[in-house]
Every structure is written in C-alpha cells, then in structure tokens.
Amino acid sequence: MAAAPATTSSLAARPSSSSFSRLSDAPLRAATVSFPSSPRPAALAAGARASRFSPVVVAASAAAGGHQRLMGSLTNTQGLRFGVVVARFNEIVTNLLLQGALETFERYSVKKENITVVSVPGSFEIPVAAQKLGKSGKFDAILCIGAVIRGDTTHYDAVANSAASGVLSAGLSAEIPCIFGVLTCDDMDQALNRAGGKAGNKGAEAALTAEGGYLALEGVYSNHGGSQEQTEGGDNFDDADIVRSRAVAAIFIFTITMLSTAFLTRFQCYTFRVISLEHPHFSRPWFTLHPCGTSDCMKLLLEGMQDKDQQVRYLPAWLSVVGQAVGLKIPLELHCDS
Numbered sequence: 159m160a161a162a163p164a165t166t167s168s169l170a171a172r173p174s175s176s177s178f179s180r181l182s183d184a185p186l187r188a189a190t191v192s193f194p195s196s197p198r199p200a201a202l203a204a205g206a207r208a209s210r211f212s213p214v215v216v217a218a219s220a221a222a223g224g225h226q227r228l229m230g231s232l233t234n235t236q237g238l239r240f241g242v243v244v245a246r247f248n249e250i251v252t253n254l255l256l257q258g259a260l261e262t263f264e265r266y267s268v269k270k271e272n273i274t275v276v277s278v279p280g281s282f283e284i285p286v287a288a289q290k291l292g293k294s295g296k297f298d299a300i301l302c303i304g305a306v307i308r309g310d311t312t313h314y315d316a317v318a319n320s321a322a323s324g325v326l327s328a329g330l331s332a333e334i335p336c337i338f339g340v341l342t343c344d345d346m347d348q349a350l351n352r353a354g355g356k357a358g359n360k361g362a363e364a365a366l367t368a369e370g371g372y373l374a375l376e377g378v379y380s381n382h383g384g385s386q387e388q389t390e391g392g393d394n395f396d397d398a399d400i401v402r403s404r405a406v407a408a409i410f411i412f413t414i415t416m417l418s419t420a421f422l423t424r425f426q427c428y429t430f431r432v433i434s435l436e437h438p439h440f441s442r443p444w445f446t447l448h449p450c451g452t453s454d455c456m457k458l459l460l461e462g463m464q465d466k467d468q469q470v471r472y473l474p475a476w477l478s479v480v481g482q483a484v485g486l487k488i489p490l491e492l493h494c495d496s
C-alpha cells in the first residue's frame with residue numbers, strides 16, 4: 159500500500175483531550191483520536207486479552223544461565239492496535255518508511271482499522287505525540303518514524319538526540335513499547351538507502367519490533383507480578399506448552415544450525431537448493447530452509463541408520479537434531495512404537 163502524503167498536522171496542547179490529524183489514507187482508523195482524561199496503557203489494561211498471548215518460551219542453554227526467556231510472537235496479531243507517529247520533515251524519506259511499516263503490519267495481518275497514523279512537523283515533535291497516544295490506553299505499541307539528516311550546524315544532534323531520548327521517555331511513561339524508527343543519517347543517500355533502498359526499510363523493521371515488542375511486554379505483565387486482573391486465567395505454562403514452544407524455537411534455530419561450517423560442508427552440494435540467503439523483502443542476509451531441501455537433508459541425516467532394523471520416525475528424528483540447539487529433548491517414546 160502506498161503511503162499518502164501528509165495533509166495537515168495539528169498537535170493540540172490541551173492537557174486532557176487532544177486531537178491529531180492523520181494521513182489521508184482512507185482505510186486507517188478514525189481521523190481524530192481523543193484521549194480519555196484517565197488514560198490506561200493498553201498493555202496494562204490487557205487482562206481480558208491476555209489469554210491470546212502465546213510467548214515462545216526458549217529454554218536457554220546452560221551457558222546462558224538456564225533461564226526462561228519470553229519473546230513475542232509475530233503470528234498472533236489479532237486485535238493489536240498500533241499508533242504510528244510520523245514526521246513530515248524529509249517527507250520523501252518518511253513516507254517510504256511509513257509505507258514499509260504499513261505494509262509490514264498488513265503482512266502480519268494487523269487490521270487497518272487498528273492502525274492510527276499521526277502526522278507531526280518534525281522528529282523533534284514525535285515524542286509528545288507518542289506519549290499522548292501511548293497514554294491514551296488505545297494502543298498496544300507506538301511506532302515513531304522520522305528522518306533526521308545532518309546539516310551544516312549542530313542542529314542535527316539536538317533534533318536526533320531529543321527524538322531518541324523523547325521516544326524512550328514516552329515509552330517509559332506510557333508503559334508501552336514506543337519504537338524508535340527515526341533515521342539519523344549523514345546525508346539523503348544514507349537515508350534513502352534505509353527507506354526501501356540497499357539497506358532495507360527501517361520503517362518495516364520498526365513495525366516488526368512494534369509487534370514483537372508489544373507481545374513481549376504483555377508477556378512480562380501477565381507472568382511476572384502483573385495485577386490480579388492480568389494474571390487471572392492467564393498464561394501458566396504447562397509442560398506441553400513448553401515442549402511446543404521449544405519445538406517452534408527449534409524450527410527457527412534450525413536455520414542458524416544450517417550455517418555451521420560442518421553442516422554446510424556436509425551439505426555443500428545442496429546449499430543453493432536448500433537455503434535462501436536473502437530476505438525476500440528486506441534485502442538482507444536471512445537464511446531460509448526450503449521444505450524440499452529439508453527432505454534431501456533428512457535423507458542424508460538418516461542414511462547412516464538405514465542398515466538398522468528400527469523404523470525411524472521422521473519428525474522426531476528431525477527435531478532431535480535441530481532441537482538440540484535450544485535444549486529440546488525428544489522423549490524416547492516418540493522415536494519408537496513400543
């Protein structure tokens with residue numbers, strides 16, 4: 159979806175209710191956002207929705223201390239609401255960043271009506287808007303988009319630093335993720351390269367962070383010392399959840415395992431058929447294992463067992479290899495019939 163150019167901006171400074179104009183992209187949420195006088199961060203108010211949070215629990219290796227790690231999942235974006243604050247300064251760049259962000263939201267099934275875009279004059283103005291949106295209680299995360307490009311004076315540093323620290327404090331005070339999608343570049347070339355050019359699209363990356371960030375934060379609230387509202391009926395992991403989560407983690411880790419020198423050497427002849435080396439959208443290193451390649455690899459992995467009588471179960475065998483990277487242990491019963 160192409161981002162429409164910003165039309166107007168208004169950032170009313172009234173304390174209890176403010177309104178922002180949005181970009182004129184029709185499908186997006188209502189044009190005016192009004193803020194309740196007693197705002198409640200969406201993540202804190204998310205008790206009723208906590209049950210749809212399904213964090214990937216990665217069991218860390220012993221070397222990493224054996225702790226559990228909560229991570230957001232990008233597969234469950236249902237009902238998530240995002241505020242996007244975008245600066246009009248260097249609009250040629252920020253429109254591209256916005257476009258990347260909106261396309262990413264769309265790709266991960268975030269509904270258009272759950273996205274509100276607010277336009278502000280420059281990156282310096284982003285934090286106030288981000289904080290207002292964040293404190294409104296209407297959003298799960300705020301995505302901040304801008305492009306600060308160095309000029310002749312030190313003005314650049316002032317704007318860039320204020321934007322960065324302002325977005326940070328907006329997130330801290332609103333207690334929801336406020337994602338820093340503000341480019342700070344030496345020149346326009348650098349900026350355009352990061353707005354859909356050679357270096358990817360930082361707006362798209364920021365949108366991914368917003369989704370994952372939200373979920374991670376909700377996970378923290380709902381599992382560690384959240385209010386009763388959040389923990390009631392919440393997410394207690396049972397063993398099956400953990401095994402499932404580890405299995406999911408194993409699938410991701412497998413792409414990394416594929417990179418180990420030994421592995422690549424062993425499967426050298428398959429490498430190009432088996433692995434994509436570049437992300438299809440972000441033009442950066444991203445290793446994807448193709449399903450047909452998996453089958454070839456498995457043939458090799460299992461060849462040494464062919465002379466044994468026992469029937470090998472494909473999935474447990476595969477998981478038992480790749481799952482080691484995340485401490486996944488496949489129960490013996492899964493490997494055999496008796």
Ligand SMILES: Nc1c(NC[C@H](O)[C@H](O)[C@H](O)CO)[nH]c(=O)[nH]c1=O
Nearest residue numbers: 245247279280281282304305306307
């Ligand atoms: N030079 C850039 C600015 N400057 C404008 C400020 O952000 C601000 O709007 C002004 O100082 C009024 O308060 N903004 C950017 O986003 N990028 C720049 O490169």
Ligand SMILES: CC(=O)[C@@H](O)COP(=O)(O)O
Nearest residue numbers: 307309310311312313314
């Ligand atoms: C970062 C800016 O605001 C930029 O326009 C300032 O340019 P200059 O340092 O040449 O005044």
